Amino acid sequence: MPLFERLALRVVRALDAAxxxxxxxxxxxxxxxGALACLLLVVLIATGLYLLLFYRVGTPWESVQRLQAQxxxxxxxxxxxxxxxxxxxxAAVAHAVRMxxxxxxxxPRTMAWVSGVFLLLFTFVSGWTGFVLVWDRFGGTxxxxxxxxxxxxxxxxxPLVRVFQGERPVPGAFFFINLFLHIAIPLGMGAGLWxxxxxxxxxxxxxxxxxxxxxxxxMLVVVLALPMPLDAKxxxxxxxxxxxLDLSYAFWLPVADRLPAALAWTxxxxxxxxxxxxxxxxxxxxxxxxxxxxxxxxxxxxxxQCPQDCPWDAITMVPRPEPRGAHSALVAQVDPxxxxxCGLCAASCAPMGVGPLHRSGRDQIPRIRAFARExxxxxxxxxxxTCENAAPGQLTxxxxxxxxxxxxxxxxxxxxxxxxxxxxxxxAGVIIFSxxxxxxxxxxxxxxxxxxxxxxxxxxxxxxxxxxxxxLATMAIGDLPGTLTAFTTxxxxxxxxxPPGLDPSSEMEVACEPPAPHxxxxx
Amino acid sequence: MxxxxxxxxxxxxxxxxxxxxxxxxxxPHGDAPSHALLRLSWSARPERVETCRELSDAELxxxxxxxxxxxxxxxxxxxxxxxxxxxxxxxxxxxxRGGGLRNDRPMHLVRDLSVTPGQHPLQVSLARLDSAGxxxxxxxxxxxxxGDRGQREADERRRRAAEALPSLLVLDQATTFTAGRVVMVxxxxxxxxxxxxxxxxx
Ligand code: HEM
Ligand code: SF4
Ligand code: SF4
Numbered sequence: 001m002p003l004f005e006r007l008a009l010r011v012v013r014a015l016d017a018a019x020x021x022x023x024x025x026x027x028x029x030x031x032x033x034g035a036l037a038c039l040l041l042v043v044l045i046a047t048g049l050y051l052l053l054f055y056r057v058g059t060p061w062e063s064v065q066r067l068q069a070q071x072x073x074x075x076x077x078x079x080x081x082x083x084x085x086x087x088x089x090x091a092a093v094a095h096a097v098r099m100x101x102x103x104x105x106x107x108p109r110t111m112a113w114v115s116g117v118f119l120l121l122f123t124f125v126s127g128w129t130g131f132v133l134v135w136d137r138f139g140g141t142x143x144x145x146x147x148x149x150x151x152x153x154x155x156x157x158x159p160l161v162r163v164f165q166g167e168r169p170v171p172g173a174f175f176f177i178n179l180f181l182h183i184a185i186p187l188g189m190g191a192g193l194w195x196x197x198x199x200x201x202x203x204x205x206x207x208x209x210x211x212x213x214x215x216x217x218x219m220l221v222v223v224l225a226l227p228m229p230l231d232a233k234x235x236x237x238x239x240x241x242x243x244x245l246d247l248s249y250a251f252w253l254p255v256a257d258r259l260p261a262a263l264a265w266t267x268x269x270x271x272x273x274x275x276x277x278x279x280x281x282x283x284x285x286x287x288x289x290x291x292x293x294x295x296x297x298x299x300x301x302x303x304x305q306c307p308q309d310c311p312w313d314a315i316t317m318v319p320r321p322e323p324r325g326a327h328s329a330l331v332a333q334v335d336p337x338x339x340x341x342c343g344l345c346a347a348s349c350a351p352m353g354v355g356p357l358h359r360s361g362r363d364q365i366p367r368i369r370a371f372a373r374e375x376x377x378x379x380x381x382x383x384x385x386t387c388e389n390a391a392p393g394q395l396t397x398x399x400x401x402x403x404x405x406x407x408x409x410x411x412x413x414x415x416x417x418x419x420x421x422x423x424x425x426x427x428a429g430v431i432i433f434s435x436x437x438x439x440x441x442x443x444x445x446x447x448x449x450x451x452x453x454x455x456x457x458x459x460x461x462x463x464x465x466x467x468x469x470x471x472l473a474t475m476a477i478g479d480l481p482g483t484l485t486a487f488t489t490x491x492x493x494x495x496x497x498x499p500p501g502l503d504p505s506s507e508m509e510v511a512c513e514p515p516a517p518h519x520x521x522x523x
Numbered sequence: 524m525x526x527x528x529x530x531x532x533x534x535x536x537x538x539x540x541x542x543x544x545x546x547x548x549x550x551p552h553g554d555a556p557s558h559a560l561l562r563l564s565w566s567a568r569p570e571r572v573e574t575c576r577e578l579s580d581a582e583l584x585x586x587x588x589x590x591x592x593x594x595x596x597x598x599x600x601x602x603x604x605x606x607x608x609x610x611x612x613x614x615x616x617x618x619x620r621g622g623g624l625r626n627d628r629p630m631h632l633v634r635d636l637s638v639t640p641g642q643h644p645l646q647v648s649l650a651r652l653d654s655a656g657x658x659x660x661x662x663x664x665x666x667x668x669x670g671d672r673g674q675r676e677a678d679e680r681r682r683r684a685a686e687a688l689p690s691l692l693v694l695d696q697a698t699t700f701t702a703g704r705v706v707m708v709x710x711x712x713x714x715x716x717x718x719x720x721x722x723x724x725x
Contacts, residue, residue: 022536086548157622159633165564166722167709222541237705237722239560242551254552
């Protein structure tokens with residue numbers, strides 16, 4: 001599995017790099033694939049409601065033909081419905097591949113993964129029913145292919161294919177059932193989506209407004225410029241030739257046509273089972289980088305910040321067991337079965353009382369001190385804090401421009417005291433390069449970091465720190481010019497400031513010490 | 524690149540992506556066929572092959588009331604030899620039976636045979652293989668210990684026999700096969716004969 005994950009990561013990174021060059025990281029649709037899939041579901045429901053007004057189960061193809069003749073609305077509603085359904089498959093698959101590549105498919109994410117697999121399956125089934133509803137040559141071909149697959153199972157005594165082979169007209173009941181499923185499945189997907197994101201705190205269900213509007217307008221432009229054609233009505237007495245296949249939904253058809261049904265079934269069942277088993281196959285031991293967060297009850301002051309910041313709602317405040325002495329009434333408690341080890345809580349906690357093993361604020365202090373001692377020998381050096389998942393090529397380029405690179409597991413995991421200590425240790429400035437916000441594996445790392453540095457979110461960067469010496473930037477893979485420009489601009493800015501050694505900040509050293517745990521009863 | 528130019532490139536790239544997606548939704552599948560198809564497709568009840576014996580009034584009286592049938596039969600459902608000939612050539616032959624484990628269900632047949640386009644003398648025959656003891660129209664006596672049940676029994680046997688396939692079905696017809704088109708041979712239950720369907724188009 002690690003090999004497959006690495007391969008998938010290569011693909012994801014290559015596509016990300018291409019998108020960053022084309023669209024810039026703010027508009028990279030691949031970062032928004034899950035939210036885009038939600039938006040497309042909404043578009044499909046809205047356009048589908050319109051199409052439903054005109055659809056007739058008794059004369060399916062003819063009713064779509066009438067819709068197609070409505071050049072002013074029906075035709076493009078149908079076109080957008082069709083294009084959005086294709087885009088939904090692309091978005092959902094891109095989203096799943098990203099989750100897999102970034103090792104976000106196991107542990108507490110198992111429910112999201114498994115429900116995602118079902119969402120994708122329902123997307124395919126719902127698409128299948130939709131294409132069949134049109135009853136053009138593709139719809140008929142899909143119906144026949146489905147019937148052949150069913151007939152190969154020893155379930156039905158009467159072969160289903162006979163319904164579609166022209167002996168009798170296809171009964172209206174068939175189209176009614178299809179229509180029912182075509183409406184019921186997306187409604188069920190709404191419930192599935194709720195389950196899908198049930199464990200996430202603050203799930204992002206829609207892309208940024210600009211991207212949503214651009215996406216919808218883009219689809220409209222395409223279907224207005226090149227209307228989606230309506231193919232000829234399905235004729236059971238014609239041998240299918242040059243049938244326009246929709247590859248997003250029928251990519252399997254050319255393969256299945258050539259395979260014996262038993263083999264096609266085996267392939268489908270194995271693929272589905274393998275997809276469901278991914279959480280088991282990618283599971284890691286909960287140790288090292290994957291160790292869950294722990295609370296030091298002696299340090300926790302009950303401030304209730306970490307439960308607010310945890311992107312997985314893994315932390316709750318519970319009453320402290322008696323006797324509590326000088327401590328707060330409530331203490332944070334991590335549920336390891338919900339914790340994804342993102343480490344964001346470590347940076348939430350001013351007294352440094354929570355975090356995954358070796359990644360809490362307390363663990364970060366000696367590390368940055370040692371780093372400053374070794375790496376910050378020359379005055380005027382700028383530290384570039386980078387995320388472990390950043391592109392190695394971009395780190396090398398930064399280093400070659402004179403940056404002192406300080407990698408951290410996630411910038412959202414980095415306690416603000418690290419910045420203070422880097423400056424105190426001799427850095428002229430600290431620039432923190434985060435991943436693009438919607439690409440953070442911890443989901444909210446860059447968001448919380450920005451608020452901790454500039455908006456006094458706990459644990460905020462102390463007011464005594466000269467904020468002109470601190471900068472936040474985004475390091476998007478493939479966007480080397482963006483990375484280098486951010487760095488050189490920042491370096492020029494700090495070069496113009498009074499050297500830090502001349503700044504009176506004598507209390508800093510003391511203030512950056514992790515506070516001693518509260519022990520004993522009040523005096 | 525200026526901000527506007529960048530946006531323009533991004534917009535065009537997005538549109539190009541959507542156009543590519545549109546193209547993947549209309550990919551032609553299947554080559555123009557140079558052959559025609561002969562499709563055999565029907566459902567029909569096979570005949571019952573059985574040996575029957577009429578019970579005497581004394582025998583009937585000895586049975587529990589719910590088991591009193593005037594004619595007692597034992598047997599099975601017939602199997603048939605299906606032969607498809609195009610001109611002098613036999614293109615397919617097979618023994619076909621009713622569905623289900625005991626072959627007591629209707630026979631469902633779906634079979635496509637590739638045919639060279641042109642006009643061919645087409646002969647499809649379905650001939651019962653089992654000859655002995657096919658269920659007959661037994662006219663049971665409406666009187667005796669059965670009362671009108673004997674009549675109902677006889678009616679039921681007559682109905683079943685009428686629904687079943689005849690012992691020999693033959694379709695013999697010069698037929699035009701067109702490349703890319705299907706000619707279907709099906710069984711019309713009402714007329715109890717094979718019929719040819721071509722979908723109304725050549
Ligand atoms: C119609 C299809 C789908 C929709 C609409 C959808 C939507 C979403 C949304 C909105 C999120 C929350 C994103 C966030 O706020 O960070 C999410 C998360 C997630 N999805 Fe999907 N998804 C779909 C299919 C899938 C599939 C097919 C898979 C995998 C097989 C998958 C796996 C996941 C996982 C593992 C997460 C948790 C992400 C994390 O690590 O935080 N999803 N999905
Ligand atoms: S590491 Fe902390 S913030 Fe992240 S999921 Fe675990 S408890 Fe929540
Ligand atoms: S942030 Fe720290 S002090 Fe506050 S509740 Fe969490 S563990 Fe306790």
